[in-house]
Amino acid sequence: MKEFALMMIGAALVNNVILARFLGLCSFMGVTTRIDTAAGMGLATTFVITVSSMADWAVQHYLLDAYGLGFLRTVTFILVIASAGAIHRADHQESFAQPVPDAGHLPAADHHQLRRARRRPAAGRGPHELPRATLFGFASSVGYSLVMVIFAGLRERLALAQVPRLFAGPPIGFIVASLLAMAFMGFSGISTG
């Protein structure tokens, strides 16, 4: 239990996928203009990453390892992630009858990048690795959602601030992201085992 807790803290805060690994930067700069869209993107990513973690583990364990097809792992994982995104989008449209403009559109590249961040736990062998892979994917996407919401809040404040014209928009966003990354570097002192 303690091992799982430390792994989740490490995945969400210490090795944050955006601020420590430079993954998912497209949505980080593109969807964080408003808090609600950023939160929607975070929830959608959490769902897709968690579901695809379990599906990827099953594919890895029962298909790729069983038949010696390890060299097809990346291609197969992309297919699984894209399928999970499509399922989420179809389910969202059916349930709410109208799509959320940004959060409903899940770029598969971002999820594949986030998927790369948890390749090591997901690649574990044996049935006992399933909860570990699932929790690691869940914690990574929770860290992603946390940074997205924080950064969206900062950008909403920045939209009202007086900044030099040359720095308006993405440049001041990148500089604020730099400060946020410095703040998250403070979590590096946490020992996660």
Added chain:
Amino acid sequence: MGLGFTIALTAIGAVREISGNGTLFADASLLLGPPSRSIELRLLPADTGVLMMILPPGGFLVTGLLVVVKRLLDLRIAGKEIQMAPGSTRPDRLTTMPRPCRDRRHRPRGACRRRDGLARAGTDHEPAAAARRPRVAAGYRDRDRHGRQPQSPDGASPRQPAAFASANAWWSVSIDRALIKASLTAYALPLATALTAGGSPKGRTPATSSTMAAMAGGPWPSASWLRASGAPAGLARRTGTALPAPRRAGPSKPCGTKESVA
């Protein structure tokens, strides 16, 4: 588009590597093979880099600053300059306006006919189209063709452009520009000369002490290079004009006596 992406990534990587590690294309031979070993450069002494630049915050920071540099270059190429918004009194609300007297594409006919910089909208030197422009934007046509502020007719002080709503706004922007120029002069120029002076004797005398001595004499790179390379001492020895080097006085010899020196 791929080429632009490559250039942008190379620029970001170069800035981060130089400022963070002091090298450029370090270990490029591992990627491109032994012939590319010649492009591996060390531009700063070891252990002098800024650690933050090679960590994730440095990546975000350099990316944001390079976007600003790109915007600045685009404005320069388009012949525009950063100016105050019409009617604004806040120096930090900047906008872009055409630079009329420098770029022919944006120059109205006859707008810069007078070289003394006193042509104003609505005068007989301006065409009718220029006269219909807002009065607040006319102040920047007061600049001469070299972009300088004109002097007042009595030559006492530069005239306040009409684009600024108040004298305070004009003075604050003028002070800002002066501070930028002063900081560039006080920081970037000595830094560049120090780096140049520090790198010059590196090839001849690879000792770290000579490099540090040369960098200490940053404002005088050539003199510091000569000092670090030992040329003045050798010249003085050959010509017999070398002064005796001062030495610390011994415990039995008081300072200031003839025996305590040389």
